[in-house]
Amino acid sequence: MSAARTLIKNVYQILVCIIAALFIGAIFLLIQGENPLEIYYYLIINPLTSGLGIIKSLGKATPLIFTGLAVAVSFKCGLFNIGVEGQLLFGGLAAALVGYYGSGLPAVLHVTISILAGMAAGMVYAFIPAILKVKLMVHEVITTIMLNNIATALTAFFIVNYFRNPGQTARTYNVAESAHLLQFAPPEHLNLGFVIAIACVVSLYILLNKTPYGLKLNAIGKNPVAARYSGIHSNQVVIITMLISGALAGLCGSERILGAFGYMQVNFSPGYGFDGITAAVIGKNNPVGACVAAIFIGILQYGGTTINMMTNVPAEFVQVLIAIMFVLVAAQEAIFHALKGLRRKRGKKVSVV
Amino acid sequence: MMALISIITGILVSTTPIALAGIGGIFGERSGITNIGLEGTMLFSAFFAALCSFMTGSPWLGLLTGIMAGVLVSLLHAFLCIHVRINHNVSGLAINIIASNITVYLMGLYFGSKGTTPGCPKVPGVTIPGLSNIPGFGAIFNNISLITLLVPVICILAHYFLNKTSFGLHVIASGENPQAAHSLGIQVKRTQYIAVMIGGFCCGLAGAFLSISYLGMFIKDMTASRGFIAIATILVGRYKPGGVLLSGLLFGFAVSLQISLQGIIEIPTEIVQCIPYVLTILVVVGSVIRDRKRKIMITEAG
Numbered sequence: 039m040s041a042a043r044t045l046i047k048n049v050y051q052i053l054v055c056i057i058a059a060l061f062i063g064a065i066f067l068l069i070q071g072e073n074p075l076e077i078y079y080y081l082i083i084n085p086l087t088s089g090l091g092i093i094k095s096l097g098k099a100t101p102l103i104f105t106g107l108a109v110a111v112s113f114k115c116g117l118f119n120i121g122v123e124g125q126l127l128f129g130g131l132a133a134a135l136v137g138y139y140g141s142g143l144p145a146v147l148h149v150t151i152s153i154l155a156g157m158a159a160g161m162v163y164a165f166i167p168a169i170l171k172v173k174l175m176v177h178e179v180i181t182t183i184m185l186n187n188i189a190t191a192l193t194a195f196f197i198v199n200y201f202r203n204p205g206q207t208a209r210t211y212n213v214a215e216s217a218h219l220l221q222f223a224p225p226e227h228l229n230l231g232f233v234i235a236i237a238c239v240v241s242l243y244i245l246l247n248k249t250p251y252g253l254k255l256n257a258i259g260k261n262p263v264a265a266r267y268s269g270i271h272s273n274q275v276v277i278i279t280m281l282i283s284g285a286l287a288g289l290c291g292s293e294r295i296l297g298a299f300g301y302m303q304v305n306f307s308p309g310y311g312f313d314g315i316t317a318a319v320i321g322k323n324n325p326v327g328a329c330v331a332a333i334f335i336g337i338l339q340y341g342g343t344t345i346n347m348m349t350n351v352p353a354e355f356v357q358v359l360i361a362i363m364f365v366l367v368a369a370q371e372a373i374f375h376a377l378k379g380l381r382r383k384r385g386k387k388v389s390v391v
Numbered sequence: 392m393m394a395l396i397s398i399i400t401g402i403l404v405s406t407t408p409i410a411l412a413g414i415g416g417i418f419g420e421r422s423g424i425t426n427i428g429l430e431g432t433m434l435f436s437a438f439f440a441a442l443c444s445f446m447t448g449s450p451w452l453g454l455l456t457g458i459m460a461g462v463l464v465s466l467l468h469a470f471l472c473i474h475v476r477i478n479h480n481v482s483g484l485a486i487n488i489i490a491s492n493i494t495v496y497l498m499g500l501y502f503g504s505k506g507t508t509p510g511c512p513k514v515p516g517v518t519i520p521g522l523s524n525i526p527g528f529g530a531i532f533n534n535i536s537l538i539t540l541l542v543p544v545i546c547i548l549a550h551y552f553l554n555k556t557s558f559g560l561h562v563i564a565s566g567e568n569p570q571a572a573h574s575l576g577i578q579v580k581r582t583q584y585i586a587v588m589i590g591g592f593c594c595g596l597a598g599a600f601l602s603i604s605y606l607g608m609f610i611k612d613m614t615a616s617r618g619f620i621a622i623a624t625i626l627v628g629r630y631k632p633g634g635v636l637l638s639g640l641l642f643g644f645a646v647s648l649q650i651s652l653q654g655i656i657e658i659p660t661e662i663v664q665c666i667p668y669v670l671t672i673l674v675v676v677g678s679v680i681r682d683r684k685r686k687i688m689i690t691e692a693g
Contacts, residue, residue: 174676175679179427180623180675181675187665191668195661198661312491354496354499357492361489364485368477368485369477
């Protein structure tokens with residue numbers, strides 16, 4: 039089958055899964071006594087009818103594009119980096135500190151250094167599970183989950199004890215004006231981070247599809263044993279992949295701090311890392327797919343804030359809906375395989391009759 | 392003396408959910424189905440136990456609902472892994488993500504709050520007649536949770552089932568070599584289903600313990616990575632119920648240390664909070680090194 043046909047088939051099947059998830063969500067809403075059409079109008083259509091809605095949706099999607107890419111690149115290599123959440127917390131802290139203490143630098147230089155600091159912090163934090171995996175074969179799921187909890191506590195520790203802005207609830211000093219990311223729209227909705235995110239999508243796509251490294255990564259992800267026999271240094275690729283993943287997670291933290299908040303609050307992430315996992319799974323670990331999925335989740339989350347105000351359905355409904363999509367898309371191949379089997383069975387029965 | 396008693400009680404309380412989930416999880420792991428969804432399973436159980444206990448006023452019905460919830464969620468995991476054949480980690484992750492979101496959503500629907508539920512009836516504690524009269528240490532056995540008392544029982548049962556029954560051997564065979572097991576007439580898929588559901592049963596108990604035995608309410612994300620720590624205890628305890636119970640005690644000690652150190656010694660709370668998680672990583676790394684050394688010794692001897 040040609041690449042284009044595979045792509046079309048994949049997109050079609052993912053869309054079917056998403057619609058099925060909306061149906062399941064509709065059952066929830068009906069049980070609750072709500073009108074699903076009204077809720078889905080607010081969730082999906084309404085954000086796209088106004089310029090502000092689109093801008094706010096893209097703004098909500100920006101951090102998820104970064105985390106989606108971070109998860110996608112690691113999953114593609116067969117690595118379950120669930121530690122994006124912790125890596126982005128450290129990335130945010132580093133960006134906030136450089137953004138505050140580097141005041142006086144020229145704006146372009148300052149903002150660049152702050153972003154790089156965030157990426158570096160994410161990479162350092164991702165290096166821990168990577169080296170444990172490569173040297174000691176400790177599975178990354180356990181280490182990254184534990185490191186998430188440690189990151190939450192440690193960043194809170196640093197902020198509360200050393201970098202706290204007195205007179206404010208647990209948060210750092212404001213980032214200097216020169217480290218702020220360029221704002222595109224009314225305060226805090228959309229910033230230069232979105233453009234950086236798209237640039238990351240393109241570069242990651244090229245990296246994965248047009249370079250020797252990408253080829254090796256795909257080989258390890260598909261069959262690590264075969265990859266090793268064909269002479270690929272899998273340890274090296276695993277470490278590089280985790281570092282890229284950590285850098286993208288750190289970018290997410292930087293974008294939030296330098297573009298949206300302007301300071302780092304303890305526990306500022308409402309689960310960007312976990313939504314990134316969903317984006318990666320819905321996007322089938324493809325950078326472009328993860329980006330589209332992240333934007334879709336962004337639209338739903340912005341829609342979630344409207345249903346919270348306009349109807350009796352809480353915003354958490356959106357997260358439930360996204361979780362259902364996650365499961366269905368993850369099971370996509372098996373579901374369609376089963377459907378095909380059913381159709382064939384029915385066909386046989388007809389021919390017998 | 393009182394401080395020591397309260398520390399021991401604290402250790403028992405912290406060990407109970409971790410050890411239960413770990414011991415139950417052994418069956419799934421050994422049958423070849425990795426379950427990183429233990430965390431979400433426990434969270435589901437904790438919520439439904441609290442909900443049912445609150446609605447009906449009967450903690451026993453709550454306990455039953457919690458266990459049922461655990462078994463059903465693990466059935467879903469087994470179905471996704473065995474029949475739908477999606478990646479075990481992806482399925483487990485999905486369960487964790489759904490659990491964390493749906494419990495908050497349902498909490499909003501039923502209780503109108505997004506953080507904690509109101510208090511619900513708790514499973515009454517048990518006072519063991521003979522032991523509670525021992526001077527000094529008797530207080531430990533005064534008003535102890537029934538579920539905590541079940542832990543050693545379940546550990547012994549798990550050991551018995553895993554090593555002394557044909558079911559246990561089927562579980563191990565299915566995990567180590569499914570094709571060979573199948574050719575010997577073992578129903579691999581059925582064995583795996585049952586094994587994963589045993590894990591769900593134990594997670595159900597663990598979740599119910601957290602919500603309707605220990606705290607008497609449900610709190611958002613109240614499992615706080617205990618499910619993942621349980622997976623670590625399985626690795627550290629070398630997939631043996633006794634070993635898992637012991638490593639569960641170690642982690643329980645760390646968690647209770649975290650709770651009892653807060654406000655006693657001048658260590659910042661945030662650092663104390665890290666103890667169980669750092670310990671998990673260290674102990675898992677240690678056990679990997681230990682197993683590797685042992686392997687080298689075996690190959691050298693052979």
